[in-house]
Amino acid sequence: MKENLRxxxxxxxIYLFDQLLKGTYDDCRTILDAGCGQGRNVEYFLRSGYEVYGVDSSAGNIVKIKQLAAPYADNTSSENFRVELVEKLSFEDEKFDLVISSAVLHFANNIQHFEEMLNDMWRVIRPGGYLFCRLASDIGIENLVRSIGNGKYILPDESERFLVNQEMLLRFTTKLAATLHEPIKTTNVQNMRSMTTWCLRKSY
Structure with missing residues (x-):
């Protein structure tokens, strides 16, 4: 059973998996993983016949995800995977049913950079489509992080991240005229870091 799931x-x-179990993305057919790495979050979508796209700043990662996608060329062309910055996507407006942003936005250099990445991902989502975000936050560890300016912090695990909080996420939800289709949820990892799930839907 475990092997079949893997x-x-x-x-x-795991939180993207949660949305799949809930059927949130059942009507989605075109998927962009913005900051795709080597493809850990798109294997299911490739195997299930979705049209999958991915961008990453690392050419090596794009080589790897193209290799992962090669057996599914009937639905997903290798040309769908590109070396690009998330804030400078080359795709047309409203192309995707779902954009995935997993552990990407917390590498923003400052609030302007964060908003540039967010806005360009939002631009390519069709009306009624979804944005799935997982990103670092200070929620639950507010007194344990140390500001170094420009919205960036040193976490208790000594990593450096751009951090959001709930007020900021709610403010951006309103600014995008988006709907939260799930409450904002945060996992506190033994007071060393916090990872927040932010699930948005674009209005028709």
Missing amino acids: EQFGNID
Whole structure:
């Protein structure tokens, strides 16, 4: 049973898996993983016949995800995977049913950079489509992080991240005229870091 789950879903983010179990993305057919790495979050979508796209700043990662996608060329062309910055996507407006942003936005250099990445991902989502985000926050560890300016912090695990909080996420939800289709949820990892799930839907 465990082997079958791993074969079907790979090493997918557990909170993205949660949305799949809930059927949130059942009507989605075109998927962009913005900051795709080597493809851990797209294996299920490739195997299930979705049209999958991915961008990453690392050419090596794009080589790897093209290799992962090669057996599914009937639905997903290798040309769908590109070396690009998330804030400078080359795709046309409203192309995708779902954009995945997993562990990407917390590498923003400052609030302007964060908003540039967010806005360009939002631009390519069709009306009624979804944005799935997992990103670092200070929620629950507010007194344990140390500001170094420009919205960036040193976490208790000594990593450096751009951090959001709930007020900021709610403010951007309103600014995008988006709907929260799930409450904002945060996992506190032993007071060393906090990872927040932010699930948005674009209005028709």
